[in-house]
Amino acid sequence: MRATIYLIIATFFLGLNFHLTKIMLKEVNFVEAGFWRFLLGILTLVILGIKNLPSFKLILTNLKGISLTGFIGLFGFNIFFFLGLLHTSAVNAALIVALNPTLTIILSHKILKTSISKIQVVGMVIAFFGATYLVLKGNVTNLNNIRLNxxxxxxxxxxxxxxxxxxxxKKYNHTIxxxxxxLLTNLCCLVGFSILLSANGVDRITSHTTNFWLAVCxxxxxxxxxxxxxxxxxxxMMGPDKAGIYMNIIPLSSALLAFFFNENLYYYHFIGGICIAVGLLISQSATSKSLKTLS
Known part of the structure; x- marks a missing residue:
């Protein structure tokens, strides 16, 4: 149960990022936006864990896992995602990201040797349908307007x-x-964006508006x-194959939070949300026993 709560809260905050990023990108490019994002993120994590920061020896011991997860998993995702958005539509991007649970299950099966149950696949398909319906704004004919590039x-x-x-x-986060x-995987992202920022330059801090800094925070x-x-x-706690399906909550949380950014909610938001919830419940029913063991 705790794992479910953690994942739902996390996807709620990740959905919020779509709105905050739009505010930031009105004033800076994505490299500077990424720099400020991870700088504030790391400062927050340092404050939260100030009494138990990792030692240099502990970092060296876990360097492989930290580097793979931070530089490739997080920084690689952010860079390619932003570069992709420069050349494709938000609808295309959202539909492709909705495939993340499927990719996670496949990679988890190949790398961690996890099993794939039929009920898990059913829940994943229903949740994916809900996310797709949401992204297409309830009109499947919008698929006709999608062109891959x-x-x-x-x-x-x-x-x-x-x-x-x-x-x-799941594989490397055991001894830390x-x-x-x-903190350390986010630090990898900050290092990556800092290198890119040194090549692109940075605007004067005083040139940014209050809304920009609120979005950064x-x-x-x-x-x-x-x-x-x-x-x-x-x-x-839950495992990547089971947690990945919660990625479908992100477009739903982003849609619900739109209300606070003067955007409207429509019927397809609710229909898509119901499908996502049903898919999650079905998938959850297949893993509840293992979750109780982990808790």
């Missing part, structure tokens, strides 16, 4: 990296606390630090 390939690569992130969290693992503290901490904790 090289931007979609970049989004797909990003999706594979994020699925690998889920698997590697979840908070410190989250929101995406850094909630959408990065707490979201990744809770997500990785949930994945560690």
């Amino acid at each position: 090289h931007g979609d390939i970049l989004i797909l690569i990003a999706n594979v990296f994020f699925a690998l992130h889920h698997v590697w969290v 606390s979840n908070l410190n693992f989250t 929101g995406i850094g503290c909630l959408g990065t630090a707490l979201a990744y901490f809770l997500w990785q904790k949930g994945v560690q």
Whole structure:
């Protein structure tokens, strides 16, 4: 039960990121937006874990897992996702990201040797249908307007990296606390964006508006630090193959949060949300016994 709560809260904050990112990208490019996001995220994680920060020896011991999860799983996902969005539509990107649970289950099966149950597949299909219905705004004829391009390939690569992130969290996060693992993998992202930022330059801090800094605080503290901490904790407890289906909540949470950003809710938001919830409940029924054991 705890794992489920962690994952739902995490996806709620990740859904919030779509709105906060739009605010930030009105004033800066995605490289600078990523830099500020992970800088605030790391500061938040340091404050939360100030009494138990990792030692240099502990970092070296877990360097392989930290590097794979941080540089490839997180930083790789962010870079390819943003680059893909420059060349494709948000609808295309959302539909491809909705495939993440399927990719996670496949990679978990190949790398961690987890089993795939029929009921799990049924729940995944229903949740995917709900996410797709939501993204297409309740009109399946919108599929006719979708044209694949090289931007979609970049989004797909990003999706594979994020699925690998889920698997590697489960595989490598054993000898280090979840908070410190989250801190160090986020630090990998900050290093990556800092290198890119040094080549692109940064605008004067004083040139940014109050709304920009509020968005930075929101995406850094909630959408990065707490979201990744809770997500990785949930994945560690539940397993990547079972936790991955909760990714379908992200478009739903983003739609529900739109109300607070002066955007409207429509019937397809509720229908899509119901399908996602049903899919999660079906999938959950297949894993409840194992979750009780983990709890």
